[in-house]
Amino acid sequence: MLSTMQDVPLTVTRILHHGMTIHGKSQVTTWTGEPEPHRRTFAEIGARATQLANALRDELGIDGDQRVATLMWNNAEHVEAYLAIPSMGAVLHTLNLRLPPEQLAWIVNHADDKAVIVNGSLLPLLVPLLPHLPSIEHVVVAGPGDRSALAGITPRVHEYEELIAGRSTTFDWPELDERQAAAMCYTSGTTGDPKGVVYSHRSIYLHSMQVNMTESMGLTDKDTTLVVVPQFHVNAWGLPHATFMSGVNMLMPDRFLQPAPLADMIERERPTHAAAVPTIWQGLLAEVTANPRDLTSMANVTIGGAACPPSLMEAYDKLGVRLCHAWGMTETSPLGTMAHPPAGLSDEEQWPYRVTQGRFPAGVEARLVGPGGEHLPWDGESAGELEVRGPWIAAAYYGGSDGEHLRPEDKFSEDGWLKTGDVGVISTDGFLTLTDRAKDVIKSGGEWISSVELENALMAHPDVAEAAVVAVPDEKWGERPLATVVLKEGAADVDYEALKAFLAESGIAKWQLPERWSVIPAVPKTSVGKFDKKVIRKQYAEGELDVTQL
Ligand code: AMP
Numbered sequence: 001m002l003s004t005m006q007d008v009p010l011t012v013t014r015i016l017h018h019g020m021t022i023h024g025k026s027q028v029t030t031w032t033g034e035p036e037p038h039r040r041t042f043a044e045i046g047a048r049a050t051q052l053a054n055a056l057r058d059e060l061g062i063d064g065d066q067r068v069a070t071l072m073w074n075n076a077e078h079v080e081a082y083l084a085i086p087s088m089g090a091v092l093h094t095l096n097l098r099l100p101p102e103q104l105a106w107i108v109n110h111a112d113d114k115a116v117i118v119n120g121s122l123l124p125l126l127v128p129l130l131p132h133l134p135s136i137e138h139v140v141v142a143g144p145g146d147r148s149a150l151a152g153i154t155p156r157v158h159e160y161e162e163l164i165a166g167r168s169t170t171f172d173w174p175e176l177d178e179r180q181a182a183a184m185c186y187t188s189g190t191t192g193d194p195k196g197v198v199y200s201h202r203s204i205y206l207h208s209m210q211v212n213m214t215e216s217m218g219l220t221d222k223d224t225t226l227v228v229v230p231q232f233h234v235n236a237w238g239l240p241h242a243t244f245m246s247g248v249n250m251l252m253p254d255r256f257l258q259p260a261p262l263a264d265m266i267e268r269e270r271p272t273h274a275a276a277v278p279t280i281w282q283g284l285l286a287e288v289t290a291n292p293r294d295l296t297s298m299a300n301v302t303i304g305g306a307a308c309p310p311s312l313m314e315a316y317d318k319l320g321v322r323l324c325h326a327w328g329m330t331e332t333s334p335l336g337t338m339a340h341p342p343a344g345l346s347d348e349e350q351w352p353y354r355v356t357q358g359r360f361p362a363g364v365e366a367r368l369v370g371p372g373g374e375h376l377p378w379d380g381e382s383a384g385e386l387e388v389r390g391p392w393i394a395a396a397y398y399g400g401s402d403g404e405h406l407r408p409e410d411k412f413s414e415d416g417w418l419k420t421g422d423v424g425v426i427s428t429d430g431f432l433t434l435t436d437r438a439k440d441v442i443k444s445g446g447e448w449i450s451s452v453e454l455e456n457a458l459m460a461h462p463d464v465a466e467a468a469v470v471a472v473p474d475e476k477w478g479e480r481p482l483a484t485v486v487l488k489e490g491a492a493d494v495d496y497e498a499l500k501a502f503l504a505e506s507g508i509a510k511w512q513l514p515e516r517w518s519v520i521p522a523v524p525k526t527s528v529g530k531f532d533k534k535v536i537r538k539q540y541a542e543g544e545l546d547v548t549q550l
Contacts, residue, residue: 010205020046023247086182098527120145196398221247228276259287
C-alpha cells in the first residue's frame with residue numbers, strides 16, 4: 001500500500017522561502033574590519049537572492065543545471081549565492097581558495113563552471129587563472145578589493161551590486177526533483193585528482209534538519225552562530241542552510257580569520273555557537289591567553305574536521321566554553337557523529353564520551369570492517385575501517401559533463417556503503433573513537449600504533465603547542481613512529497627523554513613510544529587546516545628534518 005501522504009520535494013527553494021518569510025528578522029552579520037560590521041536580515045538576503053537568480057538567468061543566461069562557482073569568504077553575499085543558485089535549478093560549486101592554483105583550475109574545468117562569483121579581495125588569485133578556465137564566460141565581483149587586474153580579461157565582468165540592483169524580487173522558481181544536484185564540493189584530495197561530491201536538494205534538506213537537532217548543534221532563532229568553517233569546505237558544515245531553516249543568526253568573519261579579529265568579534269557580537277577546525281581553536285586559545293577576551297557567550301561550540309586534542313577541550317572548559325567534538329567528511333555533508341554524552345552522567349563520567357568522535361544520528365548507519373573484509377563487533381576494542389551509509393552520504397563522485405558518476409572500489413563497498421578511510425572502534429553504546437586515518441596508522445611489527453593517540457598525549461605536555469606523529473620505515477619493525485613537535489613560545493630547550501617519559505606516564509605502551517624525534521617550527525597544514533602528514537613524511541624521506549634517535 002502506498003501512503004496517503006503528500007509528496008512534497010525537499011528542496012533548497014523551500015529552505016529559502018521559509019527563512020526569508022518565517023524568520024525574516026534573523027540576521028547575517030559580516031565582519032568588515034571597520035568599526036561597524038555589516039548587517040542584513042534574512043528577508044533582505046532572500047530578496048537579494050531572488051534578484052541574483054533573476055540576474056543570473058536574464059543577464060548571464062544561466063539555465064538548467066549549469067554550474068555557477070563561488071570563490072568567496074564567508075559573508076552575506078555568499079549566503080545569497082548559496083540560496084539563489086540551487087533554487088533556480090543550477091548547481092552551486094564552491095571553490096576552495098586555499099588550493100594550489102593548478103588544482104583550482106583542474107576543478108573548475110572538470111565541473112565545467114559557466115560563471116564565477118568572486119570576492120574582490122580574491123581577484124589576485126582568480127585573474128591569473130582565467131586564461132586556463134575556458135568554460136568561464138562571466139566573472140561577478142562582490143565586495144571590496146582592487147578591480148584593476150580585470151582590465152582586458154576575456155570573460156564578461158559584472159559588479160555584483162550593479163548586477164542585482166533594481167531586479168525583480170520575485171522569481172518563477174521551478175518545482176525541482178529533490179534528487180537533483182544542488183551543490184558540489186571537491187574533496188581536498190591529498191592523493192590523485194580531487195573528487196567531486198554532488199549534494200542533492202534532498203540531502204541538504206535532511207542534513208539541515210539534523211544539524212539543528214538538539215543531539216547535533218541544537219540551534220534555534222535564539223542563537224547566533226559564528227561560522228568560521230569556510231563556506232567552501234563542505235557547505236560550512238551545512239550551517240547556511242540549517243540557519244535559514246530555523247532562523248539562526250549568522251556571524252560571518254569574511255577574510256578576518258586570524259585569532260585577534262576572531263576574539264574581537266566574539267567579545268563584541270557574543271555568538272552562542274561557533275564551528276571550526278581544531279587549528280582555529282588552538283590559535284584563538286593562544287591569542288586569549290596573551291590578551292584575554294570574554295568568550296563565555298559561546299556555550300556550545302562544534303569542533304571537528306580533525307581530531308580535537310583532549311587538552312584543548314580542557315583548556316576551553318576553563319574559559320567557560322564547551323567544545324563538542326564532531327566527525328564528518330566532504331562525502332558525508334558532513335555531519336557524521338557528534339559527541340554529546342548520554343543522559344544522566346556526572347561531569348567526570350561525561351568526559352570519556354566527550355573525547356570520542358561521538359554518536360551517529362539516526363540518518364547515519366555505521367559498520368566497522370576488518371582487514372579481511374569481516375564486519376567487527378561494537379565492543380570498544382575491535383578496530384576497523386569505518387563504513388557509513390545514509391540519505392546525506394555520497395554514493396559516488398562526479399564523473400564530468402559527459403561521464404557517468406564514479407564509484408572507485410577503494411571508496412565504495414560493493415553493497416554501496418562509503419568507505420571512510422578512517423580507522424576506529426565503536427563502543428557498545430554506539431560512540432565512535434577514531435584511532436587513525438587508514439593511511440596514517442603506524443604498522444609496527446604486525447601491530448598498529450595510533451598516531452592520533454600519541455599526538456593527543458604529546459599535546460597535553462605544557463611545553464608542546466602542536467605535535468604530529470607519522471610512520472617512517474624501520475628495518476626491524478617495518479614502520480615506527482616519528483614524533484615531530486612544535487614547542488610553545490618561551491618553552492625551555494627540548495628534552496626528548498623527558499617527553500618520552502611523559503608519554504609513558506600518560507599510559508602509552510612501552511613498545512609504542514617513539515624513538516625518533518624532531519622539533520619543527522610548525523606542523524604543515526592542508527588547504528582546510530588539517531595536519532598534512534604527507535609533507536612531514538616527505539621531509540623525513542628527503543633528510544630535511546633534524547631527527548634525534550634515542
Ligand atoms: P574532509 O573531507 O576534508 O572534511 O576530510 C574528512 C576527514 O577528516 C575524515 O575522513 C577524517 O579523517 C578527518 N576528520 C574529520 N573530523 C574528524 C574528527 N573529529 N576526528 C578525527 N578526524 C576527523
